[in-house]
Amino acid sequence: MGRLVAIVGRPNVGKSTLFNRLTQSRAAIVNDTSGTTRDRQYGKMEWNGMEMSVVDTGGWVVNSEDIFEEEINKQVQLAIEEADVILFVVDIKNGITDLDDHVADILRRTSKPVIVVANKDDNNQSMYAEAEFYALGLGQPFSISAINGTGTGDLLDEIVKHMPDKADEPLDEELPRFAIVGRPNAGKSSLVNSLMDEERNIVTDIAGTTRDSIYSRYNKFGFNFYLVDTAGIRKKNKVNEDIEYYSVLRSIRAIENSDICILLIDATRGIESQDVNIFSIIQKNRKGLVVLVNKWDIALDKSQKAFDHFEATIRDRFAPFTDFPIIFGSALTKQRIHKVLQTAIDVHNTRRLTIPTSQLNNVLQADIQAFPPPAVKGKYVKIKYITMLKGAHVPTFIFFCNLPQWVKDPYKRYLENKIREHWNLHGTPINIFFREK
Numbered sequence: 001m002g003r004l005v006a007i008v009g010r011p012n013v014g015k016s017t018l019f020n021r022l023t024q025s026r027a028a029i030v031n032d033t034s035g036t037t038r039d040r041q042y043g044k045m046e047w048n049g050m051e052m053s054v055v056d057t058g059g060w061v062v063n064s065e066d067i068f069e070e071e072i073n074k075q076v077q078l079a080i081e082e083a084d085v086i087l088f089v090v091d092i093k094n095g096i097t098d099l100d101d102h103v104a105d106i107l108r109r110t111s112k113p114v115i116v117v118a119n120k121d122d123n124n125q126s127m128y129a130e131a132e133f134y135a136l137g138l139g140q141p142f143s144i145s146a147i148n149g150t151g152t153g154d155l156l157d158e159i160v161k162h163m164p165d166k167a168d169e170p171l172d173e174e175l176p177r178f179a180i181v182g183r184p185n186a187g188k189s190s191l192v193n194s195l196m197d198e199e200r201n202i203v204t205d206i207a208g209t210t211r212d213s214i215y216s217r218y219n220k221f222g223f224n225f226y227l228v229d230t231a232g233i234r235k236k237n238k239v240n241e242d243i244e245y246y247s248v249l250r251s252i253r254a255i256e257n258s259d260i261c262i263l264l265i266d267a268t269r270g271i272e273s274q275d276v277n278i279f280s281i282i283q284k285n286r287k288g289l290v291v292l293v294n295k296w297d298i299a300l301d302k303s304q305k306a307f308d309h310f311e312a313t314i315r316d317r318f319a320p321f322t323d324f325p326i327i328f329g330s331a332l333t334k335q336r337i338h339k340v341l342q343t344a345i346d347v348h349n350t351r352r353l354t355i356p357t358s359q360l361n362n363v364l365q366a367d368i369q370a371f372p373p374p375a376v377k378g379k380y381v382k383i384k385y386i387t388m389l390k391g392a393h394v395p396t397f398i399f400f401c402n403l404p405q406w407v408k409d410p411y412k413r414y415l416e417n418k419i420r421e422h423w424n425l426h427g428t429p430i431n432i433f434f435r436e437k
Contacts, residue, residue: 003052003163004252005045006083008076008107010099013091014119018146019043019056022156042252042281047156050163053252055083076103080110082253085162087155088136092118092129092143096136104136113162116141117155122148176348177215178341179228179254181282182264183274187294191264191331195227195341215257223341228258251278259351259393260288260344260427267299267310267328271317279318286394288347288428289324292340297330320413323420324427347427353395355423360386360397367418376406384437396431404434 005022007015023043041056057079079086088107090100107114118130121143133141142158144151180188195218215226255261261282265275282289291314296302307328315322325343329336364386373381381403389396397419401407412432419430 003050004083005052005054005085005087005159006057006079007054007087007089008057008079008103009089010097010103013089014146015056015089016041018087018089018117018119018144018152019054021146021149021152022054042277042284044284048160050160052159052163053256055079055252076106080107080112083112084164085159086110086112086114087117087159088114088138089117089119090133090136090141092121092133095129095132100136104138108137114138115155115158115162118143119146121145121150124150175217175225176260176345177226177228177258178260178262178344179251179258179287180262180264181251181254181278182294183266183272183278186264186266187331188264191262191292191294191337192227194331194334194337221338223338223345225341225345228254252281255281255285255287258287260290260348262290262292262340262344264292264294264331265314267293267295270310271313276317283321283429286429286431288344288351289321290340290344290347290427291324291326292331293326293328294331296328297333297335321429323425343427350425351393351395351428353423353425354390355388357385357387360388363422364415364418367415371414373401373407373411376403379403379406381406392431394429394431395425396433399432399434400437401434402436404436407434 007019009015019041022045024045025043043054045052045054057076086107088103090096116133116136116138118133118141121130122145130141130143142151142155144155146152180191182188196216215228218225218227255278263275263278263282265271279289293310293314299306310328311326314326318324325347327336327340327343329340331337365383368383373383375381381401383399383401385400387398387400389398397415399407399415415432416430419425419432
C-alpha cells in the first residue's frame, strides 16, 4: 500500500523548495512571491529502502483573508485525512505567525504524526531560534534548509520512523485491482453505482489495516476483480466535497493500490489540465490504463468526425504514451460499461504477458540491424541479446550490450515502438533497461 507524506503550511515558507528537495526534482516552481504554487504537485521519494509519495499542498494568496483561511483549512483538513505523515513547514526567520497558529490548531487535533519543519536555516545561525516552535504544541521542531539540503537527512529519518507499517492485505493476488479515477463530476460515483447497485450481496468489503475500506470485491456477469478505494465506495462520513484538490489526493491513493486505472473524461467538457495531472500520476506509478469518455449520451455532437477528433485530442494531450484503449460510453445509462471492464481485464492480462527470449531476439535483432544505435564519440553500441524479466508488475525488457551508458532516450523510444508493433501491449507502459554484457 502507498505511503503518503503531505507538506502543509502558510505561503512562502519554502514548501515547494522542500518538495523539490525531497523528490530530487524541480517540478514545483519556486519564487519569492507568495502563492506561486497553484496546481498541486505530486512526486515520489525513497529513503532507506522505503518508497513514499509526496504532495505539496501549497495554498495561494487571494484578496480576501476569509477565503485564504478557508483554503488553508481545506488543505490541512485533507492532509490530516489522507496522509500518513504531515510535514508542517514554518519559517525559522519570521517565527510563529497568526496563520501558523491557525494551522497548528487544526493539526493538534489529529492522531496522525505531525513533524514541525523549521525551514530557511540556511547558515546554521538560526538553529537556536527553533525553540520558539515548541510553543505550537506539536513536538520537537527540525531545523533544515530546503534550499541547500542541510538537516534534510535527519528529517527523512524522522519521516521513516513515523511512517506506519503497511501490512499486506489478504487479497487474491490473481485478481486484478481496478481504480476508477478522474476529475470532479466526471462520473466516478455514477460508474461505481452502476457497477455495484445491483446484487449488492456479491460485493464484499475487505477491511484494510489502516483505512476503512480499501478494496471491494466485484464478482458478477463473468467479471471478478477488486475495486480499489474511491470516493464512490467510501463511507459517507469519510467523504468531503469532491473539489479539485480532493480528487488529486484521493486519486493518488487509488492509483498506487491498483493494477489498472479507469480514467474518466467528461465528454461535455473535453480534456482539462486536471485530466492530464491524473494521467501523469498513473504514468509515474506505471499502471495500466483504460480511458472512458463518459457522458457520451448527452454529448452535443456524436458524429464520427467528433468521435475521431476527441480521440486524437486525448492521445495528443497524453503523448508520448498513446498506446491505450479509449471507450466512449455513459456510466449513467450503463452504455458500454461492461466493455470497459472487459478491456481493463484484457489490459491486466497484457501486463502479465511473457514473450520467449528466442522470439524476442529473432524479431528485434532484425529491427536493430535495420536501425542500429547511433555511435557516440566514435564508439558503436552492439546489442547482443534481449530477454524479458519474469514476474515483473510491468512488462520489462533487458537489452544486453557493450556500452549501455551510450544508449539515449530516442533510441529507447524506437525500441519501445517496435516492441509494441510486434506484440500486443495495448494499455500498459513498458520498461526498457540496458545492461553491460
